[in-house]
Amino acid sequence: MRTFLRENSLSLFFGTILILALAGQAIAGLAEINQQQLTSGLHPVTLGDYLLSSDFAVDVAENWQSEFLQFLLYIYATVWLYQRGSSESKELGKSGPESDQDQQVGRYATDRSPAWARAGGWRLGLYSRSLTLVMGTIFLLSWLAQSVAGRAAYNAQQLSEYEDPESWLGYVSSADFWSRTLQNWQSEFLAVAAMAVFAIFLRHRGSPESKPVGAPHDSTGVEG
CATH class of the missing domain: 1.20.5 (Single alpha-helices involved in coiled-coils or other helix-helix interfaces)
Structure with a gap:
């Protein structure tokens, strides 16, 4: 235990x-x-x-969808984009999905590699993108849950004020929906950008999210 x-x-x-x-x-x-x-x-x-209630559901869902969107975009963006000096970036010059040898797949897989990493064809292709596929699926489901629960909460408010209820399409194109959604998105994007930049100059000893304390500021893709 x-x-x-x-x-x-x-x-x-x-x-x-x-x-x-x-x-x-x-x-x-x-x-x-x-x-x-x-x-x-x-x-x-x-x-x-x-x-x-829809009030509790929409508050939870709108936070969850923004978090999974953050990681979905971050995982995919770091395949191709760099931040010089950041431990959150790959080493300069290594953009892209990398070679089979670097990724230890196919004939370069080891005995301890997952079974689908040793396979070829669609199984390897699917497993190679499984993290973003799962993150993207959870994001879409959370976004859908937010839209459904948000519409219910919005319509309850509308009815209490003797106003007409809104359709689902009407709600997801409304200012109320996008105000709540973008409010969460911008905070997540700010946090990711701040982490990538702060990791250039600041350290936390022993954390893999930080470079070694004595590493030069321009060291890129180096973890502590």
Whole structure:
């Protein structure tokens, strides 16, 4: 058990704080929605009702889709683009999908390589892009969930004000939808750009996200 915890501590740590953050969001969101209910002269809702509501779903989904979009674009962009001096960039001159030998696929695969890395044809092609395919799928599903839940929450507000409800296509082309969406996207893009640039000049000893403390500022693609 100790070995399992130590060898999986990174994912366990972030999984734990994810659950804690979701719990905190649920408690804070419930308090906020019930304050609005009381102000409007309505009965407060229970925690279970809030967790199943469109208000909670849209808040979660719009954050998730922006996070997976960030990683999807970052993974793909770093195949082709550089940032001189950053540990977040590949070494200069190594853009592109690289050779089979560099990627240890096909006849260059080892005995410990995944089975589909040793295969050819569509299986190797699919496995070679599996990370971005999964990230892209989760992004699209989260975006769809955001649009559906967001429309439900928006229409509930519309009906409470005796306004006409909006269709799904109408909502996804509305200012409300894109205001919420782009607000999340710009923060993710800022964070990625900041990390790529800060990693040129700043260090954190022992982290693979940082260059070695004594590495020159112009060292590119070097991890600590």
